[in-house]
Amino acid sequence: MPQTTLAILGAGIFAKEAHLPAIAALGDKVKLGAVYSRSESSASSLAELAAKTLKYDTPIPVYHDADPKANLDVLLARSDIDAVVVVLPITQQPGVIVKAFEAGKHVLSEKPVAKDVASGIELIKTYNASYKGKGIIWRVAENFEAEPGYLVAAKAIRDGKIGKLALFNLSAINALDESSKWYKTPWRTVPEYQGGFLHSAALLRTVIPDALVSLSGHATLTKKYLAPQDTINAVVKTSTGAIGIFELSFAAPYASRAGGLTTFTGTSGWISLAGAKATIDGKEQNVNRVTIRSVKEKGTKDKDGNPEFEEVVEVVDEPSCGVRAEFASFVERLNGKDDGLGDPVGALRDVAFIEAALNSNGTAISLTDLVPQL
Template sequence: MSSISGIAILGSGIFAKEAHLPALVALGSNAPALLAVYSRSEKSSHEFADAAAAAGISPTPAIYHDGDPSMNLDALLARSDISAVIVVLPITLQPSIIRKAFAAGKHVLSEKPVAPDVAGGISLINEYNEKYKKNLVWRVAENFEAEPGFRAAGELIAAGKIGKVNFFKAIVVNHIDVENKYYKTPWRTIPDYQGGFLLDGGVHTVAALRIMLPKPLTHLSGVASLNHEYLKPHDTIHAVVKAGSDFHGIVELSFGAPTKTTPTADQFVIIGSEGWLTVNSANVEGTGQVLRILVKRAVKVEGKPTEEVEEIIEKPKIGVEAEFGSFFDAIRGKETLDIGDPLTALGDVAFIQAGLNSGGASIDLAKLVSDGK
């Protein structure tokens, strides 16, 4: 595990074009050559290759698709000059493709979630650990986990910047209509997996929380609902969660707001014994999208009234680039960020699954991850 001859991207959808290609370009010489792209359709493979060329990737990646047996996925995986693949395919399809890549001797970076459900994730992880882990790197691409902003907030909390964490809240409310570019992808229009957008997007929120909070969440009690029929099976989860006896919080996830203007901004708020912090997305002129951390602390000086001290920290949103770089470093045997562990990513799926199925009852998250039910 010391070199990477070349890579392929399996999947040619929106996120592959709009996030993966720019990340590879940003990494420059630190990224291996993108030699091939696979999609089920020839048209989408061509579109991705054209987008790669337009982004400055040279030579243009070779095109593979299911319409030509001589240029299908098996043909791509048989190439000896491709040592790693990035899997960006529909949620229910990914586990079978990951298994094919392992069997072909390829390192794998697979987009979140790790699997459609906890039981499926356990099966895939066990197979990897037993058959392939010794020789192959597998990471789950969860860009929120890799974002410098969330990681910086976690470091501030770990350093005691706001004292002992007492409680928190995470609010994500989105409006998804039938014209949304992500909704219009066929596999999302008729999802054959639990939670719909809640699984696909909700794991991001859970990953951000686990990066920031000082201890893992242990129990969840929640309710799920469907507010727009076209977003079935569910579009909203409200949950009360706790980390043992240490702290507790509220997580609100919804893709079912009725208007594009939502009643609340997406935000994370973490309250400690000596202060609090928030993390929000923002656009900064000349910088682009950032994660903005606002910290307020109560400072006590003997003989004087308590003062509030404010600090603002901004970090660029480069999570995809960071997760790619870490994956490539892992293959090369270099030290990497502590991200992408499949078992950790399984915990994110467990949170969403618990929120969908709780019905108000308390669910032990660690037990769900260990036995799948």
């Protein structure tokens, strides 16, 4: 496999704490060839940390807006840069993504695909019309879509381990206070940049085998510093008639209230997903614990001649490594292997889900109508 040379566009906390370890995990498959940020100080900070994390002997070239000789256009003009990873505020991403396409670069862009459905549709249409046919690859980095544990749950449902899906329930309650490092970033404090609700929508899209077609819900603001909204409750329906409850909040009053559990109930069993700690290869790790409970006939009958049943339990612990998995998937795609992860249309469906939940105010909204065939 040839080595891929990447550039990171954006130097925030997620680039430092999630993207660099993901690149390091790929070893010799990739090389970080450049770093860009609007300011020289933030770009230099990321480049220095990257050199240490990746154990490079030479400095990583830095690009920023203050120097016309070392700005984004100059970076994109480099023939040795194969692909860019876009980790910029969402209002800036579409323009930068198209600029990268124009320069012939493959793109892995952070979720959401755009700030709203209309913008996402426009961006996808532009890509399909002008760049996809040229062999330029674009993927959207949604790490929940790539989490191995969620893929295990998805396969179990598709394999019929719980029968036909009938109902589901996602509850994710977070305590995000103003002292959190994740709050002290424009991704959380600038309303136009927020995309934190998207993960849970992606989880449902990944695990449920059928399209989510209808949603009715309410959104509210509990803590002013989390404006515009910090809590969503909705009822969702799939194309096959399964119904579910979607409960998501960042406004828990204290850490003791934080936590989550997601369940999928079928006609002959159910699956639960929850975060846990487990020892794998002698090391304690954060895992997604998948518990699959399948109801099966025992092969015996009761006193009235009716078949007797038992519940067979299977527990699978998968390391939480979605960011690393999405990077690995992207590099594999650049080398001709497509596992389907990161499809921009899938990412657009997540935006449509959250947009509908925020705007519903109790009225049923067709998710199918929000996202046309692209």
